Amino acid sequence: MLDSVSLRSLHAALDGLSARERAVGDDIANVNTPYFTARRVSFESQLRSAVEDGTDPMAVRPVVTYSADPAGLTGNNVSLEAETLLGLDTSLRYDLAVRATSDRFSLLRTALRTV
Amino acid sequence: MFAALGISGSGMLVHRTWMDAISDNIANVNTVRATDEEAFRARYVIAQALENGSTGAGVAVGGIELSDAQGRLVFDPTHPLADANGLVRLPEVDLGEQLTTMIMAQRGYQANIAQVDRVKAAYQSALQMGRS
Numbered sequence: 001m002l003d004s005v006s007l008r009s010l011h012a013a014l015d016g017l018s019a020r021e022r023a024v025g026d027d028i029a030n031v032n033t034p035y036f037t038a039r040r041v042s043f044e045s046q047l048r049s050a051v052e053d054g055t056d057p058m059a060v061r062p063v064v065t066y067s068a069d070p071a072g073l074t075g076n077n078v079s080l081e082a083e084t085l086l087g088l089d090t091s092l093r094y095d096l097a098v099r100a101t102s103d104r105f106s107l108l109r110t111a112l113r114t115v
Numbered sequence: 116m117f118a119a120l121g122i123s124g125s126g127m128l129v130h131r132t133w134m135d136a137i138s139d140n141i142a143n144v145n146t147v148r149a150t151d152e153e154a155f156r157a158r159y160v161i162a163q164a165l166e167n168g169s170t171g172a173g174v175a176v177g178g179i180e181l182s183d184a185q186g187r188l189v190f191d192p193t194h195p196l197a198d199a200n201g202l203v204r205l206p207e208v209d210l211g212e213q214l215t216t217m218i219m220a221q222r223g224y225q226a227n228i229a230q231v232d233r234v235k236a237a238y239q240s241a242l243q244m245g246r247s
Contacts, residue, residue: 014241019170021237022119026164026171028230029126032133032223033162033174041170064169080226091233098240105245 009047009057010101016043017094019062024087027078035075038067038083119234125165125173126227132176133160133220141213148204149196154186155206157213183207 020041030036043062050057071077136158146155163177185207192201 018119018237021234022122023170025119025122025126025230025234026173028226029122029129029174030162030164030171031126031226032130032219033164036164039171080222084226084229087230087233091237094237095240098244102244102246 004104005051005057007101007104009051010097010104012043012047012050012057012060013097014094014101016041016047016060016062017090017097019043019064020090021087021094023064024083024090027083028080028087030076031078031080031083032074033076035071036078037071037076038069038078040065040067117238120231120238122171122173123227123230123234125175126230127224129160129162129174129176130220130224130227133162134217134224136160136179137213137217137220140208141210141217143206144208144210144213146206147191147194147196148186150188150198150202150204152204153184154204155208156184157182157206157208 023039023041027038041062041064043060046060050060069077140157143155148154159180161177162174164174165172186204188202189205190201191203194203196203
């Protein structure tokens with residue numbers, strides 16, 4: 001019960017989202033670094049197929065790829081607008097996953113109380 | 116554990132170093148030297164990305180480049196440092212360029228602070244996990 005697929009999936013999602021938040025932080029830290037290429041983190045599709053195939057969701061590792069956006073004059077392709085929105089999106093998704101995890105635990109807590 | 120904060124912190128540090136260098140360049144825009152000395156040399160901060168093989172480890176100051184020591188010679192015979200021909204050496208600092216890069220550095224610093232706020236919110240919500 002404490003090791004259910006939903007909790008393990010949420011754990012994998014939190015790992016992936018925190019990796020993405022780190023990547024966004026790194027891209028913003030390097031917003032003025034010449035020849036820097038922004039990074040993207042993907043894990044959602046792998047997580048979805050792991051849940052569908054019944055394999056362990058915790059085995060999903062976030063995949064880091066380089067952004068193919070065109071670079072500017074300094075050879076840097078970080079778009080501050082895109083990164084800000086991605087950071088906000090990731091932060092909200094993280095909150096959502098935390099809330100879902102908390103809700104799973106409160107279900108467990110309710111079950112424990114009724115005994 | 117709190118790696119995301121450190122990454123944004125490194126970005127803030129590099130941008131602040133950059134702002135310090137620009138301030139120094141602007142402060143010395145009228146620094147006069149004698150013609151047998153080298154002119155004040157403007158500092159240019161080189162940012163370098165730190166790699167860790169995955170999401171990146173932030174940024175660091177990779178080095179400081181100095182501008183041309185030649186400067187420009189200006190005719191000012193009343194100046195105490197003027198040579199026999201009445202010339203003094205002034206630095207080759209473009210104030211317009213310095214001020215526009217200052218804005219870039221400021222905006223970069225602010226972008227990193229905004230990211231710290233978002234990361235802080237995420238960590239705070241993680242700390243509330245399992246409560247109530």
